[in-house]
Amino acid sequence: MGAKVELRDVDRVYGDVQALSPTNQVLEPGTFTTLVGPSGCGKSTLLDIIAGLNKGNGGQVLIDGSPSTGPRRETGVIFQEAAVLPWRTVLDNTAFALETQKVPVRKRREIAREVLQRVGLSDFVNHYPHQLSGGMRQRVAIARVLSTDPDLILADEPFGALDEQTRVVLGLELLKVVRQGGATVLFVTHSIQEAALLSDRVLVMGARPGKILLDLHVDLPPDRDPTMVGSPVATALVEQIWTVLKSEAQRAMVEQGPRS
Amino acid sequence: MSLSTAVTPRTQAGRSRGVLASIGWILILPAVILIGWAITAATVDSLVFPGPLQSLARLGEDLSEPGFRQSIVSTVTLLLAGWSLAVIVGTLVGFALGLSNFWSAVFETPLFALYSIPKVTLYPVFLLFLGIGDASRLTFAFFHGVFPIALLVMAATRSMDKNFLKLADVLVLPWYTRLRLILIPALLPSIVTAVRIAFGLTLLGLILAEMFSAQSGLGRELVSNVANVRVDHIAGQVVFIAILAVIPGFALRWGEKRITRRYGS
Secondary structure, eight states: OOOOEEEEEEEEEETTEEEEEEEEEEEOTTOEEEEEOOTTSSHHHHHHHHHTSSOOSEEEEEETTEEOOSOOTTEEEEOSSOOOOTTSOHHHHHTHHHHHTTOOHHHHHHHHHHHHHHTTOGGGTTOOGGGSOHHHHHHHHHHHHHHTOOSEEEEESTTTTSOHHHHHHHHHHHHHHHHHHTOEEEEEESOHHHHHHHOSEEEEEETTTTEEEEEEEOOSOSSOOGGGGGSHHHHHHHHHHHHHHHHHHHHHHHHHOOOO | OOOOOOOOOOOHHHHHHHHHHHHHHHHHHHHHHHHHHHHHHHHHOBTTBOOHHHHHHHHHHHHTSHHHHHHHHHHHHHHHHHHHHHHHHHHHHHHHHHHOHHHHHHHHHHHHHHHHSOGGGGHHHHHHHHOSSHHHHHHHHHHHHHHHHHHHHHHHHHTSOHHHHHHHHHTTOOHHHHIIIIIHHHHHHHHHHHHHHHHHHHHHHHHHHHHHSOSSSHHHHHHHHHHTTOHHHHHHHHHHHHHHHHHHHHHHHHHHHHHHHHHOO
């Protein structure tokens, strides 16, 4: 069962810059929420605050009703670049989180093999990360997160460095496997199409100060496929998000003034 | 998605042939030097330019002398002690400084400046404080080896993939697990490189110290031969010191390659 995440007046200031305005949101258990917005709008800051990696200046994060005091083992975090350990095989990378939780070798390898099968890497268990493509390495990182059966998954632009096709395929794979486990997901991206295709809900963020401008429900069937990007629902959603982000971008350009 | 490396099984015989071939390649350069030396010595035909056979014969004589053997034991003991100390202190200092951006910025420039000073100019200071003997030799050798280790480990710690540290944070790892499972394996390739480089520099420092002031040691043997103009003995002992430096150097390089392959990205 997924965790319920509540943000109560959470904000973050860096010097004179309000990176994140006071934010109030609730992520319902088992939902897939995407946070979309331009670079530097505070998406990653918000995600880090929920992960316990960054202490906000004010407000409170409640996870299943308890105030968050720092990182928790039940939360899985997927970084932008696959944080896989180059000296470990795919199997041992996948079992790494379980190893740190003192799960016996046989048990953790059994779980790792099962998770690797779910992400389609069964044939690569004994390979090292340098023998894999970028997309495969990111799948190893996802497998490590899934191995601990987290109730909350936070993904910070995990497919940002990949090409469009691989990104869509991996995004749908991630959606499928998290649906099986029932975890709550917060997925940060700057791709509007990715947001529309993967999510139950899209939060659109604007910069200066970073705040959530739009909260949209995605009215697509739970099982997604790449063709849905062209559906009328997705197209309308993309247009709606784009309209808001375009005016944000224009406002930012006016604030910055002419370059020369 | 493609697989870039295909793993081919190698037979025991194939591996042995590979090792023999690489040893063969390694021996080419010494063989060329030896032949070049013999030809030059024969051409010059001078008392102050002994050939390899003559030099090796003198080395054989030296090796049968208990005093020379005592010098070897003394040098090797101090080398191992100085090198081990340099490795331990250099790694710990480099690691501790590298963990903090502030402290590594504070110490980086002075450490580099100290490293660039020809250390031999500071030797009188060592003699002044530690006197003639093993203490000054050991400290001077250690002084040569510790800086490159500290600088290399500091740079490696600072430039470590920050995602590894973030991973340790999200997995809520205690410091000892973080050290054992992430930091040490991530830094191991840089540490072994530093250890290899420090070996040669520690030996250099030790031989230099022995040449200036010592009751025993290979450096002292060299200097006493210079005073007696025994060029053939000098040449034989230089060959011996070269072997003492080169064989562990090759072994360390081999270990470094294996560790880099295993732990490097």
